[in-house]
Each structure stands twice: as C-alpha cells, then as structure tokens.
Amino acid sequence: MRVDGLLERMVRRLGELEPLSEPWRRAFRRVRRDRFVDDFYLSDENSGEWRLVRREETPEVWWELVYSPDAVLVTSLDEEGLPASSSTMPLLMARFLELLEVEDGVSVLEIGTGTGYNTALLCERLGSSSVTSVEVDPGLAKLAEERLRRAGYAPTVVAADGAGGYPPRAPYDRIIATCAVPRLPRAWLEQLSPEGLIVTPLGGGRIGRGPLVALRRRSDGSLVGRFHREGVSFMWLRSPAVDRSMSFQATTRPPKVRRVEPPEWLLDWRRCAAADLFARMEVDDLELAWVERKGEGWERALAGLQDGSWARLVPDRTGHLLLQAGPRRLWEVYLGAVEHWSALGRPGLDAYGLTVTAAGEHEVWLEEPRSRWRWRF
Numbered sequence: 001m002r003v004d005g006l007l008e009r010m011v012r013r014l015g016e017l018e019p020l021s022e023p024w025r026r027a028f029r030r031v032r033r034d035r036f037v038d039d040f041y042l043s044d045e046n047s048g049e050w051r052l053v054r055r056e057e058t059p060e061v062w063w064e065l066v067y068s069p070d071a072v073l074v075t076s077l078d079e080e081g082l083p084a085s086s087s088t089m090p091l092l093m094a095r096f097l098e099l100l101e102v103e104d105g106v107s108v109l110e111i112g113t114g115t116g117y118n119t120a121l122l123c124e125r126l127g128s129s130s131v132t133s134v135e136v137d138p139g140l141a142k143l144a145e146e147r148l149r150r151a152g153y154a155p156t157v158v159a160a161d162g163a164g165g166y167p168p169r170a171p172y173d174r175i176i177a178t179c180a181v182p183r184l185p186r187a188w189l190e191q192l193s194p195e196g197l198i199v200t201p202l203g204g205g206r207i208g209r210g211p212l213v214a215l216r217r218r219s220d221g222s223l224v225g226r227f228h229r230e231g232v233s234f235m236w237l238r239s240p241a242v243d244r245s246m247s248f249q250a251t252t253r254p255p256k257v258r259r260v261e262p263p264e265w266l267l268d269w270r271r272c273a274a275a276d277l278f279a280r281m282e283v284d285d286l287e288l289a290w291v292e293r294k295g296e297g298w299e300r301a302l303a304g305l306q307d308g309s310w311a312r313l314v315p316d317r318t319g320h321l322l323l324q325a326g327p328r329r330l331w332e333v334y335l336g337a338v339e340h341w342s343a344l345g346r347p348g349l350d351a352y353g354l355t356v357t358a359a360g361e362h363e364v365w366l367e368e369p370r371s372r373w374r375w376r377f
Helices: 004-019 022-030 061-067 090-099 116-128 137-148 188-191 272-282 329-342
Strands: 040-043 048-053 073-077 083-087 107-111 133-136 156-159 173-176 192-204 208-217 223-226 256-260 286-293 295-306 310-316 319-325 352-356 362-366 375-377
Touching: 004 022, 004 090, 004 137, 022 090, 022 116, 040 083, 048 061, 048 156, 073 256, 090 116, 090 208, 107 310, 116 133, 116 137, 133 137, 173 188, 188 192, 192 329, 208 272, 272 286, 272 362, 295 329, 310 329, 319 329
Parallel strands: 107 133, 107 173, 133 156, 173 192
Antiparallel strands: 040 048, 040 073, 073 083, 192 208, 208 223, 223 352, 256 319, 286 295, 295 310, 310 319, 352 362, 362 375
C-alpha cells in the first residue's frame, strides 16, 4: 500500500473541505495515521452493532478508512458496548488545530491523548518539547507514548485526570481538548497563560451536544469566544470531577401517546443544534438527549429536571410516536422555545458565544457578550 499517495489524497481532500494553512498541511503530510491505530470498530447501519475491522482480514477497507478525512475510528468499547476511545476524523482535527491559532514557540496542553495521532500533529508543527498531553486511561497513555516514540516524537505524556490539567508544566499558551465538557474545569483556567487560548467541544449539562468554542483570555482574566458554525459530537471527558449530565427523577405516570410528524430538520442533531441550545437556555431545567435505537434510527428524549416531566420522540416504521408524561407537555414546551428562536431569525451556532469570568462563572450569549440574550449556568 502506497502511504504517500493516501496521505496526499487525504490532505488534498482536507483542503477542499476545511481551510487548512500550509504549516498544518505539511504536518498532516508528514504524520502517518496508520502508525497510531490498529484494529477499530465501525457501527453497522442496519443492526447498530459495532463490528471489528481488522487490518489483516480486510486490508483495503482498513487502509481506505484510516486515510479518509471524515472517518472516526472507534478504537475501544466500554463495558456497555459503547465507544470509550477513538481516533477523531482528520477533518475535525484540522478544524481544531486551525482554531488553536498556534505559532512557533507556544506551549500546548492537550486533554485526551487517545491514540496519539493528534499529539503527533502538534509535535510535528511545534516540536515535542512544546507539547504536553494528558490521558485518563493509563493503558492508552502508555500505548500512545510508545507509538509516538516509534514515530520519532517525544512529548510529555501523562496518565492523569484531564480535568486537573498538568500543573508541573504550566502555564500553557494553548489548551486543546479532544473530549467534551459542560463547563471549563477550574484547573484549565488556572494553567492558561495571560494571553492564552482554549479550544474545546462543549457537551452535557445545560449546553447539551454540539458546540465547539475557541476562548481567548482577556486582560481582566476572563475568556471570551464565539461558537463554531458547525456542531460536533465528542465523547465526554472521563473525570469524577466533572458532572457531565443532569440527573432527574422521571414521573411514573403512564405516558400519553400520539403520532406526530415533526419537521425533518428537528430529527437531525446537527441541523437543530442551534435551536436546541436556545431551548436549553430558555427553559432552564430542560434536558435534551439523543438515544440511538439499534437499526431503527435516533430517539429524541426530553426531561424536566424540576418536576419529572418527560417526553420521547420514537421512530417507527411509519413515522414517529410521541410519548409524554408529567405535569408539563415537554415536547410542546420545547417547540415553543423553537418558535421563539425562529422569531429571532433562526440564529446559527456561530451567533452564540461564551464568556467565562476570572471567577469561573459561565455565560452563554447571543450575537455579542452584552446582548440582552444572556444565560448563566
């Protein structure tokens, strides 16, 4: 298999799909992704089950996917059979790395070493001595460090809780997270340099699923940044210090069931990410989730954290069934918020932004930081 040809094709395609500066283009050309992954899992579209793709059994498929710009390679599953670690699609990695706005001489803390591929790209661009990477799984950290050494890179790789950063090498000019957090951990704020920048996906809690943000530190110690126009989906940061969800006690009343025909765009998490974010902010106890039904598409789940109300939008062969129970009809509450969002002109994700004060308070805003549309969480 001619790796140079696969690399060149991937880099060319990356440049077509995402703005890619020449320094990062060179880094992607020089770092071989195949050195950082072995066998990996793919989700079967029909059954929803994860199947293992082995290099020695289906080499053509394996190589094609490894060098596909939009292929996420799930490298391990947890006890429940859900993805526990993965190699992010190169397309998203390119987006993250460009948002990081690096220049020669800056130091970077990476949260979530994973396979080590993104770490290698950072090393190629900035030099190994400038890169520190933290991985919560000791086994993954050791394997990634071995792969990096074999590929010629020697960053500082630490097996630790990513929520705590890595104080011994702080401060960092840049912090990049390859896992989602509902709020920025305090340690990240403390370990960022006075003019530093943090790039992270947000997920869980009030924020939900989808936004990617680049936050620049200001002179008053706060961090401010706007969400990227396109939503992303990342595994949550595995840390006992981070509450990634908001638990609720669902009512035990039997649900009312009826058939509904929701707009198609409300059934695609990427297309409705901006509307969902507005709904979460406006209805401060609303929890939204997407639940994969093996071989049957995705179910939308809504929960009212204050009163136990809940709703489920369940796909079936002829459309969707809406199940609701509790004091409120949450689906209608949600649709009311969506109508409000529509009346404001359907602002996209990039119309929202986030301010994190020096004291750690988080505030989402619409259009600009002093907008009348601001929500603290």
